[in-house]
Amino acid sequence: MRFSDLSLSTIHHALRTKGVVYQCGPFTIQLKANIPSLAAQIHNLFAHYPFINNDVLINFRVNLVRPHTHRYWWRPQVQFKTAEGDPGMAPFPLDHALPMLEWGTNWCIASQSHFYLMLHSAVVEYLGKGVLLPAWPGSGKSTLCAAFAMRGWRMLSDEFGLIDLETGLIQPLPKLIPLKNQSIEVIRNFAPDAVIGPLFTKTRKGDVAHFRPPLASVAQSDIQAKPRLVIFPKYQPDTRFKLIEVTKAQALLRLANNAFNYQVVGKKGFQAVKSLIDQSSCYELYFNDLDTVIENLQQLIKSLPSEE
């Protein structure tokens, strides 16, 4: 059963009482919150996520609570609480509960999923070939990821390149994509049928609106992908499309240094990055036009040998 099979009132009721349990990639998250506006946003944006109502193992237990102080009434706030520790997030305004939920769960994942090597990278897949797009915030990887997803690529994640330390494959984690500032308009124009949530203004990352991953990506989120291409993207206003090959040694260092937990997983992490790079071609990408990027990368992927 998916969230789209449920009525808004069912979701709202569950949020207020025993919590809703949803599956996002490999993680099962229990969410409790007594915030009516959030129920509607979840109904829309979580529509494709499996809604779980039997007893399963829960990874993260999240509670969005309203403080029992004057901030319950006056300029109301919301706090992120989780049984797994304290992310140290300052309270958000009550109507920013969704961005808080998304950032808070990112913290839960990044701080406790050391079964994976967690690369700071968007991941997509085309014709069964996994593409990692590692980059610092602001390089345009979320925008690219949403754009690929709207052109029929499989979206695995916009933020977490989860490398399974046992299989060496990429584990999908199709979270909502937080589009920021101009990117929101860019994606609306690029794909008018994209489902994008309400605009949250003046968050710590500027204006944010959440892109809903397509059903096809969510439905395949237990199928791990084989890495074949590593692309370091950089939005550059005056460059339409430029692809520069990067040596494997350099790509390895750049990838590893951009990971959330490279030190934590130690030797296993090094081996995972090494075998990933061994199987992949590596490039730097400069771009200012999404369609051009997609066309060219589709050509590039088609030209990759089917199995190395």
Next chain:
Amino acid sequence: MYTSHSSALSSLILSLSDISYVLSLKNVELDDWLHLAKQSGLLATLGYRLKEAGLLSAVPEKARRTILGVMHFSDYLSQMAQWEVNRLQRTLKDVNDIVLLKGAAYIAQKIPGLQGRYLSDVDILVPEEQVNQVEHHLLQAGWESHKPASGYDDYYYRQWMHEIPPLRHRFRSVDVDLHHRILPRTSRLKPDPDLLLSAAQPCLKAGIKVLSAEDQFLHSCIHLFYDSELKNRLRDLVDLDVLFRFFSKKDENFNQKLLERAHQLGVQRPLYYGLTFTKTILKTPIPDEVFLSVQQYKPNIFINFIMSKWLPLALLPIECNSYLSSINRQISIWGFYMRSHWLRMPPFLLTKHLITKTWMRLGGNVYK
């Protein structure tokens, strides 16, 4: 006595004495067990016990991944701590032997059953007259104090505590706590640090010393019952359980030495608590004659009643499902928090300290 707690806590306690018990847990039970073990900081330790017993692969896939994840993290912490010890050794090679305490010492001795134990700092013990010299060397080599040198916290540590303010190397993430005794100067109990230092012994790691077996056990008792807030400290009790089993297997005279040493250091009461609570909660196999001989160190009947009734409530990770039980737990946690301060300092000093801290929290300046 402890029958009122939840089934998750019972599972956790049972799995601590028999790791194969984990395999009998199904669905929700396993989830609750996993969750509580993680919250108590025991999941990595239990993961290692599963691995040692060859049972890890029999755990359901999702649980196994969660367990492996925390094991990776604890490996990382342990590696960081060992590297810190290595750096300390290099920096202090001409100054002093390094005597490790607690977690770092357990790692250095490779104590089975404690692998995967979380630790965030490295504690070392040095003779009081050498503290300045050692601190100087560390500061020269890149360690830094978090506390401003002229601030109240720095003053408070140096004047009253058993350690100087934590030092951390500017390129690393592990705190080094430099101790010159194991309880605050102002504490009611005053175990003589010179006795501890002179009995310190070499361990598996060349150039590193650890306290004698008895002293390690006593230190762990003291730390838990006389120098902590006692909230969610099941893992400290597990330390005691493992240490007792490990040392009494290694040395048949351990029990006798333990009693004598407690007497010599004047820490009979913490030993009484340590043996009593490990035996009653974790079923540690403490021989009857040892258990009987510590009964003489029991507190008076009133305090003993309070300790045995409320201490498990604060110490164990109890999930309260009624308002009343939650209030009861909060009171016990608060009570033991007050007790820990009461034991640390005489009332006048404590009042002065609390007033100063409150004043600082309100934004006031403190000039000493």
